[in-house]
Amino acid sequence: MFPAPSFPCPLFFVSSQTSPPLQNAAAKPDAVTVQTLAASPAGLTGTGPGRKPLVTLSRIGKTYANGTVALRDVDLSIGRAEFVSLLGPSGCGKSTVLRLIAGLGTLSSGRIEWAGGTVDARRDIGFVFQEPTLMPWATVADNVWLPLKLAGVGRRAARDRIAEVLEMVHLQGFEKAYPRELSGGMKMRVSIARALITRPSVLLMDEPFASLDEITRSRLSNDLLELWRGKDWTVVFVTHSVFESVYLSNRIVVMAARPGRVIADLDIAAPYPRGEDFRTGVPYAELCRAVSAELRRAMEG
Amino acid sequence: MTTPERLLLAVRIILPLAVGAMVLGIWEFLVWYYRIPKFVLPPPSMIWRSLIDDFGTLAPSLWLTLVITMEAFALAVIGGVALAVLFSQSRILELALFPYAVILQVTPVVAIAPLVIIWVGLDQVNEALLILAWLVAFFPILSNTTIGLRSADHNLHNLFQLYGASRWQVLTQLQLPSALPYLLSGMKISGGLALIGAVVAEFVAGSGSATGLAWRIVESGNRLNIPRMFAALLLLSALGIIIFMVLTALQHLLLRRWHESAMRREN
Numbered sequence: 001m002f003p004a005p006s007f008p009c010p011l012f013f014v015s016s017q018t019s020p021p022l023q024n025a026a027a028k029p030d031a032v033t034v035q036t037l038a039a040s041p042a043g044l045t046g047t048g049p050g051r052k053p054l055v056t057l058s059r060i061g062k063t064y065a066n067g068t069v070a071l072r073d074v075d076l077s078i079g080r081a082e083f084v085s086l087l088g089p090s091g092c093g094k095s096t097v098l099r100l101i102a103g104l105g106t107l108s109s110g111r112i113e114w115a116g117g118t119v120d121a122r123r124d125i126g127f128v129f130q131e132p133t134l135m136p137w138a139t140v141a142d143n144v145w146l147p148l149k150l151a152g153v154g155r156r157a158a159r160d161r162i163a164e165v166l167e168m169v170h171l172q173g174f175e176k177a178y179p180r181e182l183s184g185g186m187k188m189r190v191s192i193a194r195a196l197i198t199r200p201s202v203l204l205m206d207e208p209f210a211s212l213d214e215i216t217r218s219r220l221s222n223d224l225l226e227l228w229r230g231k232d233w234t235v236v237f238v239t240h241s242v243f244e245s246v247y248l249s250n251r252i253v254v255m256a257a258r259p260g261r262v263i264a265d266l267d268i269a270a271p272y273p274r275g276e277d278f279r280t281g282v283p284y285a286e287l288c289r290a291v292s293a294e295l296r297r298a299m300e301g
Numbered sequence: 302m303t304t305p306e307r308l309l310l311a312v313r314i315i316l317p318l319a320v321g322a323m324v325l326g327i328w329e330f331l332v333w334y335y336r337i338p339k340f341v342l343p344p345p346s347m348i349w350r351s352l353i354d355d356f357g358t359l360a361p362s363l364w365l366t367l368v369i370t371m372e373a374f375a376l377a378v379i380g381g382v383a384l385a386v387l388f389s390q391s392r393i394l395e396l397a398l399f400p401y402a403v404i405l406q407v408t409p410v411v412a413i414a415p416l417v418i419i420w421v422g423l424d425q426v427n428e429a430l431l432i433l434a435w436l437v438a439f440f441p442i443l444s445n446t447t448i449g450l451r452s453a454d455h456n457l458h459n460l461f462q463l464y465g466a467s468r469w470q471v472l473t474q475l476q477l478p479s480a481l482p483y484l485l486s487g488m489k490i491s492g493g494l495a496l497i498g499a500v501v502a503e504f505v506a507g508s509g510s511a512t513g514l515a516w517r518i519v520e521s522g523n524r525l526n527i528p529r530m531f532a533a534l535l536l537l538s539a540l541g542i543i544i545f546m547v548l549t550a551l552q553h554l555l556l557r558r559w560h561e562s563a564m565r566r567e568n
Binding site for chain 2 (some may be wrong): 102103106125127129131133135137138147149152178179180198
């Protein structure tokens with residue numbers, strides 16, 4: 001099911017040059033910051049390079065009031081319909097990047113540009129937090145309704161949309177349940193449904209499955225891929241799991257900490273759908289090993 | 302309700318009642334056995350008779366105390382929530398005013414009572430009682446609601462911000478629901494305090510200018526009508542218990558579907 005390998009690691013492209021010696025990397029971190037992806041050879045389900053950028057981050061920086069430099073000179077361009085994972089150790093600013101894209105918080109330097117000018121965050125962005133972040137006093141249907149309600153859409157007018165997104169996350173029949181009555185995985189599904197109700201063009205997910213058990217996580221991962229493949233969405237997915245990022249994404253951006261910066265931009269060209277065969281196959285293992293190596297490099301600084 | 306739950310409920314009701322009946326029985330017996338004079342300790346049966354015989358005098362007093370307590374409580378809830386909302390909207394206002402709310406709270410109501418009664422006028426002593434009861438009941442509402450409004454989940458705040466919610470939407474759809482459990486537990490404290498405030502203020506006002514239950518207690522004491530004193534005391538307790546039960550029921554009704562404090566857990 002995979003294209004015939006013509007060189008050692010056929011599904012894996014590092015657009016940067018081979019890793020520079022560590023002292024070099026430390027001396028001039030920009031040397032490994034990747035700004036453009038190498039073109040994928042024809043024949044692979046390549047992504048990234050050919051796609052029109054949806055949002056472009058140019059040399060963005062974020063310094064908190066206490067002097068902590070969360071991000072320095074991050075360049076990142078996210079293409080339409082990409083599934084990008086931001087991968088890195090804690091403190092590398094991956095969540096900060098996500099929040100800044102969403103317009104939560106202000107940039108200390110640099111700028112973020114959306115294709116076609118400005119973005120209407122209310123409609124074009126769906127955000128999923130690490131915790132389900134549901135209103136405990138509201139039913140599932142009312143929680144999902146929230147983004148539309150805040151935009152002035154009445155409950156009756158939103159009814160079909162609520163039903164639609166609940167069906168997308170396989171939660172039909174739970175409209176009247178309260179969050180406390182649901183399992184962790186179901187709460188996360190509600191959270192995803194809420195993010196989808198505005199029919200956003202980009203879904204920003206901040207370690208959404210981190211607090212779920214392995215079985216629930218893998219089921220939700222598959223459902224998420226299913227949703228993503230059906231539509232022309234862009235997903236930006238923050239994670240600290242190599243395995244999760246390789247399984248889900250067609251592009252992985254590896255980040256390093258102190259200060260937060262991009263150190264590698266990897267193209268994962270394995271075709272979708274990716275099922276159990278992929279998860280247990282050799283190419284997957286090789287990709288994981290290669291991404292792990294990049295991540296190790298990120299940790300070493 | 303399953304059988305064990307029904308049993309548990311029965312035990313929860315019957316057990317305290319049985320204890321109460323036993324204590325009353327012992328009381329009755331001891332008074333009779335030692336021939337304790339009724340102006341020292343009347344037996345329960347005599348207190349009950351006094352309650353029925355003097356109900357014509359006690360009922361208007363009960364009504365007055367009830368009305369003052371309820372008015373003070375209602376005004377405390379309205380005022381406390383309103384001020385807490387203002388505080389949540391303006392940090393400057395909170396910094397400027399909160400210390401004064403604390404000063405009002407920590408100054409014993411007994412000490413302010415004479416002053417308030419003079420200001421309001423002895424001919425309008427009921428208004429003075431209302432003000433004093435309100436002063437006592439106000440603070441728990443204010444402080445609990447202030448904390449509650451601030452306790453809304455940080456990520457939910459971000460979510461509201463992301464979807465461009467207005468201040469009003471954040472207040473009504475995020476902060477106030479988050480504050481509800483805090484407000485309700487403040488109301489439980491404040492309901493009892495309103496009654497205490499009404500009674501204490503009346504004691505201070507004294508001299509028959511107010512005719513609530515507190516005055517009946519003072520008056521009965523002066524006349525050594527101890528059974529009636531106990532009867533008035535019984536009515537006050539009953540009032541306090543009813544206020545507490547009503548507020549507990551309200552709390553349960555509003556929170557049972559979603560809040561941890563009102564959920565039944567099996568483990």
